[in-house]
Amino acid sequence: MGPGGAAGASADGLRSTRWGDDAARPPWPYRAERLAVYVSPESDPPATTRDWPGTPLTEEQLSGGPCPTLERDEARAVGTAVAPIRADTVCRQDGTAFRAYFRPLLPHETDCRTATRA
DSSP: OOTTSHHHHHHHHHHTSHHHHHHHSOOOOOOOSOEEEEEEEOSSOOSOOEEOOSSOOOHHHHTTOSOOEEOHHHHHHHHHHTTTOOTTOOEEETTEEEEEEEEEOOTTOOSHHHHSOO
């Protein structure tokens, strides 16, 4: 439709509503409140590893079981500590070596199970 049609009116109306103000705002980075940590056991670790900086993982988690979810402050602290960790970095906790993969949880996701649903 042209400028005087319903589509034009809707676009103009978006600017004056609360929802429209948000939609018209420039993009900003998403700051996750929670992180999912996917753990992959490492059977043949390299000589150099990093100590795991978060709350100790359970034996089940260290063996690739259900992944832990890091909440707000811990997610930020671990996120800062692991910023230099890449996929080829091996972490260690109590003699157990593993790779840690991080995924920010979206607002509607509560834990790893909800993050992996299609």
